[in-house]
Amino acid sequence: MIEFIRQHLLHAGALCRQGQQTLAAADIERKGPKDLVTAVDRGVERYLVERIVERFPGHDIIGEEEGERLSGADWCWIIDPIDGTTSFCRGQAYYAVSIGLRRGGDLVAAGIYAPALDQLFLAERGSGAFLDGKRIEVSACKRLDEAVLATGFACLRAGLSHNNLYYLNLILPHILDLRRCGSAALDLAYVAAGKVDGFWELNLNLYDIAAGVLLVREAGGVVTDFFGGADFPGRGIVAGNGRITAELLAFTGRA
Structure with missing residues (x-):
């Protein structure tokens, strides 16, 4: 295959x-x-x-x-x-x-x-x-303030009122830097390769993330929804090494 x-x-x-x-x-x-x-x-x-x-x-x-x-x-x-x-x-x-x-x-x-x-x-x-x-392999970064993260804004394109701007405002002050490719697939691939330390986004579809999810997992990373569950991308998606994913969930789990 x-x-x-x-x-x-x-x-x-x-x-x-x-x-x-x-x-x-x-x-x-x-x-x-x-x-x-x-x-x-x-x-x-x-x-x-x-x-x-x-x-x-x-x-x-x-x-x-x-x-x-x-x-x-x-x-x-x-x-x-x-x-x-x-x-x-x-x-x-x-x-x-x-x-x-x-x-x-x-x-x-x-x-x-x-x-x-x-x-x-x-x-x-x-x-x-x-x-x-x-x-x-995913990066070995252990601190959010040393992490470079990726995200996107499909939620704004869809016109959602509860959107990623809320989470961006929460997360951005606590990280080293942010990258935006405009491609969730590539963002997830870069998490898998350790080129970025983590990724989160809302309002994606299965075809946006399916390949990237397996890449991250096979590279030793963790993928969850915004609340630490497996309902992604329906309830958002968070990806990174275990430590960075856990740090992000402290923000994305907020309503």
């Missing part, structure tokens, strides 16, 4: 790079006031779905653009063709293609590829997490 993911992530990434170079205004649409989609998003997802259906015709698929193809199969592919479409549209590098594979209720394989950065993250359950073939 992991070789299948690797092969098709790389090809999907090539489609993204080519598409970003030739992207025109006519190729960009709005799914909502602050939610963009491009012809490249749709083309990449179509490519991935076609490859999965050819190889694994009985498997279920959940994709951001084409929706769900569910038949009750034990295996389910979870696809985000371009996570970080706004960055993609602006010619920036911080976007990623994300593929997660679930068997029953368990994530068993995952890949995230940042085409413009040529960074390929892969993980299999029980076998560790890797960046460009080298094993990765």
Whole structure:
């Protein structure tokens, strides 16, 4: 499975790079006031779905653009063709293609590829997490005031009144610094690689986080909802090493 993911992530990434170079205004649409989609998003997802259906015709698929193809199969592919479409549209590098594979209720394989950065993250359950073939681990940071964290604002794009600005105001004074890629998949991959120490966000979807969750876990990290449970992303998502995750939960657990 992991070789299948690797092969098709790389090809999907090539489609993204080519598409970003030739992207025109006519190729960009709005799914909502602050939610963009491009012809490249749709083309990449179509490519991935076609490859999965050819190889694994009985498997279920959940994709951001084409929706769900569910038949009750034990295996389910979870696809985000371009996570970080706004960055993609602006010619920036911080976007990623994300593929997660679930068997029953368990994530068993995952890949995230940042085409413009040529960074390929892969993980299999029980076998560790890797960046460009080298094993990765979450950071060893033990103090929130020494931590660099990542977050995002999908909640504002959705117009939610109870949003991440509340948690940002609580957390930001207590950390070393903040990073924002605009791609939850890439944020989680960077937690797995120890490039940032933790991540939190609201109002994400399964396709945004599925691959990243397995990467973080296989890199030795902890993923919870805002209250320390497993209802993510529905009740928010928090990720990091055990110590930083616990520190963040002291803030996200507040109503």
